[in-house]
Amino acid sequence: MSGQEVGGGVVGGLYGFARYLSYAGFILLVGGSAFVLACWQRGTGVQAVQRLVVSGWLALTGATLAMLMLRGSYTGSGKVGDIFDLDLLSQVLQTKTGAALVSRLLLLAAAALFIAVLFGAYEKREDEEEKNDLTFGLAIGGFVVAAGLAATWAMAEHASTGLQTGVAMPVDVLHLLAVAVWLGGLSTLLVALYRAPSLEESAVQRFSRVAFGSVAVLVVTGIYQSWRQLGSWSALTDTWYGQLLLIKVGLVVVLVGIAWVSRRWTARLAQAPARTPAKTSAKTSAKAPVKASVGASTPKTSKESKTPKGSKGFKGPKGTGGRTDQKKPASTGGGDGGSAGGGKRATQLARQRAAVTTTREKRLRNADPLRSGLRRSVLAEAGVAVVLLAVTTVLTSTEPGRTEEEAKAATATTSEQPGEALSLDIPFDTGSEDGKGIARVELDPARVGGNDMHVYVERPNGKAFDIPEVKVAFTLKAKDIGPLPVVPDRIATGHWTASGVQIPMAGTWQIAVTVRTSDIDQVTVDKNAQIG
Numbered sequence: 001m002s003g004q005e006v007g008g009g010v011v012g013g014l015y016g017f018a019r020y021l022s023y024a025g026f027i028l029l030v031g032g033s034a035f036v037l038a039c040w041q042r043g044t045g046v047q048a049v050q051r052l053v054v055s056g057w058l059a060l061t062g063a064t065l066a067m068l069m070l071r072g073s074y075t076g077s078g079k080v081g082d083i084f085d086l087d088l089l090s091q092v093l094q095t096k097t098g099a100a101l102v103s104r105l106l107l108l109a110a111a112a113l114f115i116a117v118l119f120g121a122y123e124k125r126e127d128e129e130e131k132n133d134l135t136f137g138l139a140i141g142g143f144v145v146a147a148g149l150a151a152t153w154a155m156a157e158h159a160s161t162g163l164q165t166g167v168a169m170p171v172d173v174l175h176l177l178a179v180a181v182w183l184g185g186l187s188t189l190l191v192a193l194y195r196a197p198s199l200e201e202s203a204v205q206r207f208s209r210v211a212f213g214s215v216a217v218l219v220v221t222g223i224y225q226s227w228r229q230l231g232s233w234s235a236l237t238d239t240w241y242g243q244l245l246l247i248k249v250g251l252v253v254v255l256v257g258i259a260w261v262s263r264r265w266t267a268r269l270a271q272a273p274a275r276t277p278a279k280t281s282a283k284t285s286a287k288a289p290v291k292a293s294v295g296a297s298t299p300k301t302s303k304e305s306k307t308p309k310g311s312k313g314f315k316g317p318k319g320t321g322g323r324t325d326q327k328k329p330a331s332t333g334g335g336d337g338g339s340a341g342g343g344k345r346a347t348q349l350a351r352q353r354a355a356v357t358t359t360r361e362k363r364l365r366n367a368d369p370l371r372s373g374l375r376r377s378v379l380a381e382a383g384v385a386v387v388l389l390a391v392t393t394v395l396t397s398t399e400p401g402r403t404e405e406e407a408k409a410a411t412a413t414t415s416e417q418p419g420e421a422l423s424l425d426i427p428f429d430t431g432s433e434d435g436k437g438i439a440r441v442e443l444d445p446a447r448v449g450g451n452d453m454h455v456y457v458e459r460p461n462g463k464a465f466d467i468p469e470v471k472v473a474f475t476l477k478a479k480d481i482g483p484l485p486v487v488p489d490r491i492a493t494g495h496w497t498a499s500g501v502q503i504p505m506a507g508t509w510q511i512a513v514t515v516r517t518s519d520i521d522q523v524t525v526d527k528n529a530q531i532g
Helices: 009-038 041-045 047-075 080-084 086-093 096-124 128-154 165-195 201-230 233-238 240-271 282-286 335-367 369-396 401-412
Strands: 422-429 436-444 449-458 469-476 481-486 489-492 495-503 507-516 522-531
Touching: 009 041, 009 047, 009 080, 009 096, 009 128, 009 165, 009 201, 009 369, 041 047, 041 096, 047 080, 047 086, 047 096, 047 165, 086 096, 096 128, 128 165, 165 201, 165 369, 201 233, 201 240, 201 401, 233 240, 233 401, 240 369, 240 401, 422 507, 422 522, 436 507, 449 469, 469 495, 481 495, 481 507
Parallel strands: none
Antiparallel strands: 422 436, 436 449, 449 495, 469 481, 469 507, 489 495, 507 522
């Protein structure tokens, strides 16, 4: 059944969606917070911005919990019913991925406290010196939490395996943080442009500079990651990983192009003379400069505070000429009743005035052609970013082009002849319900000295089998050499590798593979092969 395919079907689809949601939540949480602290501190009091950042936290937390529950079935049977299997969950918690997800949840608890302070105590601070101190503290604490969250991806995905892991993991953290600051800040800017009454030009200009720095970091870290995961130009076009990377690069180029248009709109806003939309009244225009903010609402004048002409809701008692500040006649129905009625009318009047003011502000804001142009370009950026994030999610779960090319090269020369690549298929059965499979050991060039080794673990149906541990040992019984243990590194689902495996002399070697499918289910199988 398609719903029970390992890494596919219903469980695979749910797991993939949870991974996408976790990236999106991280971007909104980190990028939104960074935008507020670094570019627009007044945004802490804007409800739309608050909801955006909190939504990011909720999405990341929910997706992390879902991935923990789905992981066992995703890498195991692929059955929907196994999602709530506590034994599988226990096994997941003992893996590197499980530890990373649990660490992420703990860091999200700290992130919740950060959000509470940012949109609570920080927003209420009035003393400038205290606010500056709190800004510094939040910036340091926020960076530590954000870097920790990014590290939970680095320690569980491509960066933690293969070449130069000591360099690759910090680079991956920087890459993720740059993505979050750029795309998350972009999302917050879009919300501010559409929902906030006003947005200072200085905030847009600061974000423009921050975004430029983020793109620079992305380019540098991206080039290093591409070299590390591809290794050759052929892998860029001949592997699925390389093709996805080309799509991602194309989307980034498009995104940078649209961002350049946004920077031009920002520059025009900064250079625009103080003016209001042409349809506003002359007196209002003379007193309402908009250069201080992008689409700022027009300050009220004394005439604007009066009742709008022709509005029935603002008419006063008959005979007052529509004025609402006339002295009210004494109530004939008792003082309390008249007072209550007057209070009710005053409340209604206040609501109507607030609605009119809000409508006027929105009209003035939307009529600004510069603001409208910036909104359109930022909206286009956000649309491309959504697609870019989807491609990135698929890319991070795809086997790197370097390992795929190495595997193809080894398979193309598979042979048991001395001096050529060696490939052995060794069946195993740990005795558990889901413990059968095949371990394929590939040794290249299968000669005396250093060799590259790949171990592929598959189920009987050929699907990749993601198990907790694989170990290999080489023994030359004729010379009483060994066993020589080798612990390969996991680089993808059902794929382990080790480089520099030393074979001291030629002969018929026994290759023993130890496969562990759970805490208690383990088996060692072996096969003889001529090496060197």
